[in-house]
Amino acid sequence: MEASATAASEFIELWKNSINCDTQALIEAKEKCEHILNRVELAGRMIHIETTSEAFAENEIDANLLSDDRWKRLSWIFGPDAVRNFIGIDARGICLLLGFGEEWLDRKLASGTRFKLAIFPKTSVDGTLATWDGVENVVQKYYPEVWGKVENHMPEIRSTDFTEIQRLAGYDMQAVNLVGRRGRAYDVDGESDSEHYISLQRLQRREGTLVQVRQFLWDEIGIKGLFVGDGRTQNDAGEQGPREFLARNLPINDIEGHIVIEVNPSRCLVWPCIAL
Known part of the structure; x- marks a missing residue:
């Protein structure tokens, strides 16, 4: 090497x-x-x-x-x-x-x-190319505890514009993500000062609605509202960038x-x- x-x-x-x-x-x-x-x-x-x-x-x-x-x-x-x-x-x-x-x-x-x-x-x-197929594969592999809840809503998440999911949420999903976890980088319990924040632990306890699953993908994995599932980065202006991958946090x-x-x-x- x-x-x-x-x-x-x-x-x-x-x-x-x-x-x-x-x-x-x-x-x-x-x-x-x-x-x-x-x-x-x-x-x-x-x-x-x-x-x-x-x-x-x-x-x-x-x-x-x-x-x-x-x-x-x-x-x-x-x-x-x-x-x-x-x-x-x-x-x-x-x-x-x-x-x-x-x-x-x-x-x-x-x-x-x-x-x-x-x-x-x-x-x-x-690394797994960060397409929607890739996201499904890594969630199933690394988050088996909640895969059933995520799987139920993936077809709709993939086919629905994020702005519509944001409208259904009735709150600012990005603002919730920015609140983050009380324990920050060293968090162990998945708790947040926002009731809408969805960590792995919270998704395990909750119903697992469409909005909750999409918030989980953002909060737990980092799949932002700009994500379109084509395997490439995207900036604030919607311009396509290089390919991006998901890998185990080594x-x-x-x-x-x-x-x-x-x-x-x-x-x-x-x-x-x-x-x-």
Whole structure:
């Protein structure tokens, strides 16, 4: 796996050097990126962690997961088509390319959230393309406790525009998701200050209506209102981005050939590489 780790490290250095470079250098950087990806297909994740989280501290990095939320069984990752498009854009540009809304990103930065870019061989993580079929497969596999309730409503969820489900809910589903869990990243009981928030634990206890199941998909897995099930990210303007995948929320150190660096999406800065 040494070659894979080298590929991830080579890409990170290439990416950092491609930011704000001239046209010819950018063309050459993109060609070098293709050579790397032809050798080893790379994937990754932009990890965002609250500064209050112990997982961000360097002495706790071994415990860090793909998703900072310890209760999450799944995490969102990007693939090689995203990686090749990182060349020439800064950390903020990467976040926007991956579908992080500008408002969400600025709010997270203002609250002290910090970001890490993880790059690793695609083969090191078993990712499922995030289509509606893929969502059904991972929910059935990783959330068997509630699969029956979810399965009952998947045909309607897939065929109904989210705005209609939002209308049926009678409350702001995004606002509920933003309330989050009382225990935040280290939550264990799935409780929230919003009665409408639907964690795994709450869905197990509740009826499992259409709205409750759709809220569960958002709150537990991160399937937002913009999700259309075509396997690609989508930004606030509805523009399609690179492919996205769902994978088990693994400890970073269990992913062979990975490289992680801390990045700043607010000021086009990159900190020294932290190779784990």
